[in-house]
Amino acid sequence: MTRPIARVLALLEILQSGGTRTVAELAGRLDVDERTVRRYVEHLLDLDIPVRSVRGRYGGYRLAPGYRMPPLMFTDEEALAVLLGLVAGRRAGLITTSVAAAESAVAKVRRVLPEVLGRRLDALLETADFTTPARPALSAEAEVLLTVAEAARDRRPVELAYLAGHGGASERVVHPYGVVAHSGRWYLTGFDSASGEVRTFRVDRIRSAEKRAGTFEVPADFDPAERVLTALAEAPHRHDVSVRIQATPEQVRAVFPPSVATLEPEGAWVRARIRARRLDWIPPLLAALDRPFVIERPDDLRDLVGALAARLAEHAGSRWS
Template sequence: MTTSTARVLALLEILQGGGLRTVPDLAARLGVDERTVRRYVGHLLDLGVPVDSVRGRHGGYRLAAGYRMPPLMLTDEEALAVLLGLLAGGRGSSVGSAAAGESAAAKLRRVLPKPLARRLDALLETVDFTARPDTRTAPEARVLLELAEAARDQRPVAIGYTDRQGRAGDRTVRPYGLVAHAGRWYLTGADSVSGEVRTFRLDRITALTVQPGAFVVPAGFDPVATVLEGLARTPWTHEVSLRVRADLAHLRTRLPAGLATVTPLADGGGDGDGGSDGDAGWVRVRLRAERLDWIPPLLAALDRPFVVEHPAALRDLVRALARRLDEYAADGGP
């Protein structure tokens, strides 16, 4: 969707809110000049949308009385997929928020045929989701969409970027592709500062301007493989190594994907202090982390025997958590 098309649809959305809208107000909300607003109104008229023009000092535009958007023609399965995707996606989305998903779902329900809307409302009143809303910072929709256009059109972009150490700087990037991974969006492309192909987190981009010029993406370039390889090479503050007595399926559903690797130990790996877990053997778990404080609760939730190999600081944090839990469980509380 082009930028002008998106703004015409945004104009229609504003007018559907009701009331008379002045040209200066519409221009400010759409980020265009007043002449462009009038051109967008012409596009709506060409599409058969009845927009009334009110002349005079306090004039402007409004939708004709009684006009309603026609019902959205979706099958039951399509409507169900879209609505549940909006609501469930907001709880683990890498774009926007749960509130944005619920707002979009409400707008969609308003234009569905009434019989289908009633059936879907009954479902939404009885359904719930186990995933909590994602509290991580998501990239602005504008940043994501403008980068997508720049990557498609092979146009360089100037960005303001804050790295993982908190250092802010400016650079020019040739955007080769966008990748969504583990709840985050990443941009991969050639970086003007290092001269190499780099990976950037979109939520760390503080400014974005599309630059003149063009480039060619290297033949056979794979954005997904590049992002995953870049993340694997990223240095972390802590490299954690553990031995855990548990089956692989139990661990893989409870450890963070992308940060933990699990390897069975052929020699058993135990040292006689681990107890038993049925027929489960010992496995080595390696974790990468910027902080250690979230790992002891994770180990407690595993509910399996484990041995901290390194770092030693993690052992101290585990013992501190064990003491707190023991105090909390004591008669009368701590």
Template sequence: MARPIARVLTLLELLQSGSTRTVTELADRLDVDERTVRRYVGHLVDLDVPVESVRGRYGGYRLAPGYRMPPLMLSDDEALAVLLGLVAGRRAGLATDTASETAAAKIRRVLPDRLRGRLDAVLASLAFTDRPGEAVAPESAVLLAIADAVNHHRPISIRYTAADGRRSERTLHPHGVVAHAGRWYVTATDLTAGEDRTFRLDRVNGARTLPGSFEPPAGLDPAMRVLTGLATAPYQHEVTLRIQGTAEQIHTRLPAGVAIVQELPAPSGGAPETEHWSRVELRVDRLDWLPAVLASLDLPFVIERPDELRDLVEALAERLTKSARRRCETE
């Protein structure tokens, strides 16, 4: 059970978010009753921390606008979580090297020597099995402006540079910000083009909030929209397959950002689950990697198009057969 002083400090951390916290929410977070929350708030006020009481249906407590508190010391777990998060974000390409390194340096400077030494030991001994992602983090001002517009349903104007270098200014109703495979995206209704679009944030050169508001579509899943958009983007080859397996099985090798999987209805007569088939559609620039992926699925499949893929699969099967026989003959 946390000591009262620890709970008071936790209350202070919660109020630093800048938003109003209800008494019920604070009681749940601190694992105390509402009367105790009010007593803790009194302790903060006695320490000259300007906690304001907000009345009304959505009332509660908040810190006075403009108040800046001195930095609080991090616990061992908090410091490790923050530093590892910075390392992971930099490797995933979700933050720039400079921002991550300077933030980590500032955190390390305020840590006691004992904790700083232990964290340095963790970082020095840490190894990764994957390669660092490409750093394509968006400008902070762009990300913050778009996220605020998403949260408050405000239209925005962006300056955008397309993949082919064309520049344009667009008015959007932004629906969500999505991080995928080391890149940031915003899904939105593009009022300039009159259609729903997905934009890469690292290609946005500026964003400003416009007057007014909008009502976002009901039931929208921004992450799924990004994945579907990536899977249906125009590429050199359009591939259609039928694979005997479920969407979950197929996505283990062909993720949603690469392939659209539609499970087909089972034939009449109650076919067993092992005979479940799915239709798979991909758009790719190259076909040479697909035969090995299909082989790794270890599921029966039928190639509907293109014929070139069928030839590549047959060539891979021949090479594997020759290799298997060669090993057998040398034994």
């Protein structure tokens, strides 16, 4: 916050929190000298904002009692947090007011935002998918998230500087098909020029994003949320698990969601394919499913299931003495 106007607005925000603020306190918080604080106060007075000077040992500045400030002054990240909280809360069922009330609140926040920021947030809300009622993450930089959302809405290619999970850095041009919030993270999915395939990228790993000239078409019936969930389920991990289960896909999905397993129906059976870093969490879920199953691979999973079955049998035979 280096420009004087930014510090003047920061001073106004401090005064809005109430009470009397000493000149020394304001100088420290704004990282300026006391003379500059007094000059900023004069700027506010020029804008007809009633800043009162309080004399005495505990004097300083405060806003006039009862003065009502204009309703909202948000940074990009603050506006993003408020609107996403309203939208995600409504979709997750966490906001118990009527749909009309929630939509009215979103509209009111949207109306008082600067035009440019409002258009960018509109792009995100128009393109974002929420795969679960879990919280949408705000760890991704607001600027990157808003840029890729705009590009997805306007069908504009975007150039990304990306840092992969293994630490490798790359630059690529992506046709963004959509942005998705899943389990506390934002994901971008679209056609990747570097690989020539549809890829999924974690937004918090995008170092920078810049829209490019041109347009593209999204494939018919493309579902960004479904694509992200499938990509997560198919991500390469240490173990490649394959289990055939005598159940319906709906029954299997009750314990193995799309982000965990891909399913291949085979008559009365379903083959569940799972990529996993560890295997120890799978046997309890198979037990909870309570359906006949055949472990195709790996052998280590058979050992873990057998060990769980032995423990359950031992516990079932126990008597309280």
